[in-house]
Amino acid sequence: MVEILKLTASFINDLHDKVLDIVSIGGYQLNDKQLHFIFMALIGIIIFAFTQLIFKQLAKYSITAISFIYSFTVMIVIVFAIEIQQKITNRGNMEFADIAFGLYGFIYFFLIYLLIKLSILAIKTIYKKYYKKTKKVR
Template identity: 55%
Template sequence: MKETLLFIVELINDFHDNIIHLVEMAGFQLTDKQLHFWIIGIFGMVIFFITHVVFKYIAKFGILCISFIYTMTVLVVIVFAIEIQQKITNRGNMEFEDIVQGLWGFLALFFAFLSIYIVYKGAVKIMEKTRSQKGRKGKSGSRMSRYHSS
């Protein structure tokens, strides 16, 4: 876990240094805060447009899919933060397996919920179909009796 975080930090630092070099080569004099404003702003907009297209497509399948993706994303951030906090405070072991097990816990409980949800939605659909068929039989029967009684 520690090695993975160090690798990610090294990639980010290299990216940061390369961006500073490119900005200086272009003749811009930006402070670190200005650089963060532009880079994170642009990076955020790219993520937003990609996310918007993907979520718009996924929304066709229902808001449940979007809720799952959002929850999973938040959980990934939280479990990484917990593991980093454990390393900083020395109150536990920082292990990648803890992250994996935590996320598996969410997935297991989510799929249990999803199974119940699917059964419930199926039962509701069957009941609605049964009601609409009974309603049509009752209405057509009353029309027929109206015509026959004349």
């Protein structure tokens, strides 16, 4: 896990330096804050546009799918934050397996939730069909 974070940090640092070099060749003098402002704005707008398209389509079918995606995204942030905090404070072991098992736990409980929800929906549907048939017989 530590190696993955180091590789990611190294990649981002190299990319950062290359972008600064390219921008300075173009005659622009951007400081680190301005560079973050521009890149995070672009990344955020791209993510927003993508999620807007996806969520509009999902909303036609189920708000549960949108809720799951949002919850799963927040869970990813939380489990990474916990593992990074463990590394920084040396309280516990920073392991990728912890992240995976935490997310597996969420997915497992979510599947139980879906099973219960679908079971209730099936019971209601069967009851309505049966109730309508018995009402017509009278």
